[in-house]
Amino acid sequence: MNEQFNTVADIIKSRRTIKPATMNGRKIAREDIEALIGLADWAPTHGLTEPWRFIVYEQPAEFCRKHAELYQQNTAEENFKPAVHENLTKMGDNASHIVVAYMKRGSNPNIPQFEEIAATACAIENFLLGATAAGIGAYWGTGGQTLKPAMKEYLGLAEEDQVMGLFYLGYADEQPQGKRKTPLEEKVQWIA
Template identity: 40%
Template sequence: MHPDQFNELARNRRSVFPKQFVPGKQVPKEIIEQILINATWAPNHGQTEPWQFSVFSGGGLKTFATFQSELYKQSSGENFLQGQYQKLQETPLLASHIISLGMKRTTTKRIPEIEDIEAVACAAQNIYLSVSAYGLGGYWTSGGITYLESAKEFFGLEEQDKLLGFFYIGYVDVPSPSAKRKSLDEKVIWVNG
């Protein structure tokens, strides 16, 4: 790969939200598998590979939608909002696939928890770049039930693990607009001696 190709990929990656997907168009399983393989090549301290993915497609999208909307309903108490409940039921059905992003806590090595979290975030970035390379749309959300302890078991996670969100994938119907970034001068300190 020429550096210019990677620069273009990294700089043109965009979040594409489920309402921007082509309704009902399925991404082939083989492409999703390649995206997941790319995710597992993310850097991780001690080669612990702390990620745990669950992939929902087809009827699994409805299973996911039902689980998250009902858990939201049970756990929200007086903060329950019917609109949020409906959104949690309907939005997953707009995607081709949804991947849960779990962090399985490293217990065999003395690695700080934050480094396992960072490794899963790197895996999510590999997913983002892969989705873009395949000409698909993707969106990492940490909303809804992401941080509820009671959600973990459904995604194969245990008490010491963390659920870091969900990655929605679909074909792009409505592209996201171009984005801007601040200049390097505003974010970088050069130390030259």
């Protein structure tokens, strides 16, 4: 393979989840976040619907407090867990930014919803690979109220839109090593 392939392969293989607690609090420049979103914008999209959308929170602690509030307001008393509330409150303490990624459902009924979700996931992967190449750590979170109606309402999304996750971004002093549990040969079937 050529050098360009090898560069892309190295970035893909080195992308790892960086948990927010391991981030060091150093701020990411706004233009770097804009560049990552610019990469996301080049995802494949059926019918050129470009369904990906991003909301960038430059003050992650404020968003986290609101997320914890949503959890408390929308969780039955018998299911409420103080530890979850505390975790949601503090999760962004070391992060530089939180980016909410969501799928904005288009009006073309010929484009299935799953294709819009897949296109948004591709945009997210572009975003994450760009972050890896830039030395920025990222954590894709879907806990708490992230995938619940309360978050959609808080963000002002339409019912047919879909929150895809919260992305905690920041710098980390150490990078975890990756591994795969299932050998590739068990995931591929070749037919001649």
